[in-house]
Amino acid sequence: MRVEWQPALVLHKRAYRETSLQLELLTRDHGIVALVAKGVTGAKNHILRAQLQPLQHIKASFLLKGELGTLTQSEALPPPLAFAGERLMAGLYLNELVLKLCPRHDADNELYQRLLQARAELAGNGDLAWLVRRFERDLVGHLGFVTPWSFTASGEEIGPERHYRVHPELGLMPCGAEDAGALVGAEWLAFNADRMPSRPALAVLRGVLHAAIASHLGKSLPRSWQMIGELSRSLLK
Structure with missing residues (x-):
């Protein structure tokens, strides 16, 4: 199944083989999906890697096939938010x-909205x-x-x-x-x-x-x- 420009929150990422990343995304309409982002660890792809860090909000296109799909495109969604220290740790815990x-693969827009709201609150000072x-x-x-x-x-x-x-x-x-x-x-x-x-x-x-x-x-x-x-x-x- 091909999915185009789905809003998503990056939950987790880890190295995959030599030049790729394995991502866990919470998408708005397809629930949690695991994707491989191929060839993103090179020096020229620092902007793309920044988009794919945990707690980032993106829109993504991907191909789902089995348990591990493939990311084909992604773009950051505004506003850009940065997290550090205790607030970063708290965000990683929520993820x-x-x-x-x-x-996984269970559409849950309410969960997506809850995590999106928590992310916005983490960027504040509450x-x-x-x-x-x-x-x-x-x-x-x-x-x-x-x-x-x-x-x-x-x-x-x-x-x-x-x-x-x-x-x-x-x-x-x-x-x-x-x-x-x-x-x-x-x-x-x-x-x-x-x-x-x-x-x-x-x-x-x-x-x-x-x-x-x-x-x-x-x-x-x-x-x-x-x-x-x-x-x-x-x-x-």
């Missing part, structure tokens, strides 16, 4: 989550830990990996002053304030309403979300978790 959790928690929340919810956290396991509304913890299979359960993983209801309500919770609450939510992700990945946990632990403390706060 890795998509690669590990999402099926709170990085909150940006990552929101994406994790939206992704696991979108994929149906978690029970709803907008009410308790017994169907009751969340009380702002009561405390709750997450049961991995049942959902929110009332608990004591000193129980492991406990959050007061007001923090859960803020999280569900897309309002940034307190900094201590973000740390608890990180554990909750990572447990949900790990339950579906098994031993194939994101390598970025270790890298973030070593190189960036802001995402762990």
Whole structure:
């Protein structure tokens, strides 16, 4: 199948043979595709290589045949964005989550738009830990990996002053304030309403979300978790 000028986000790239790259793209209409970009590692192709770096937004033409297709053309899509340091690391982590959790060749425009929006936010100066928690929340919810956290396991509304913890299979359960993983209801309500919770609450939510992700990945946990632990403390706060 030949695809012409499909908007896509570059998730990952690695060297392929002597002069080529193997790319993983999240396309708008064809989901995640693996492509070979042939002959792009020469000195004269530095502009093309820059377009094909992770987190770049491009439009691409490619030929799909089996599991590994061929990139035939690509152009950068405006606006150009650059990432460095912790924000680059966070972006690579979001890409890795998509690669590990999402099926290939499965058209998902909502996922594409979510990652595109996260990319734009990474280029800004908003709170990085909150940006990552929101994406994790939206992704696991979108994929149906978690029970709803907008009410308790017994169907009751969340009380702002009561405390709750997450049961991995049942959902929110009332608990004591000193129980492991406990959050007061007001923090859960803020999280569900897309309002940034307190900094201590973000740390608890990180554990909750990572447990949900790990339950579906098994031993194939994101390598970025270790890298973030070593190189960036802001995402762990």
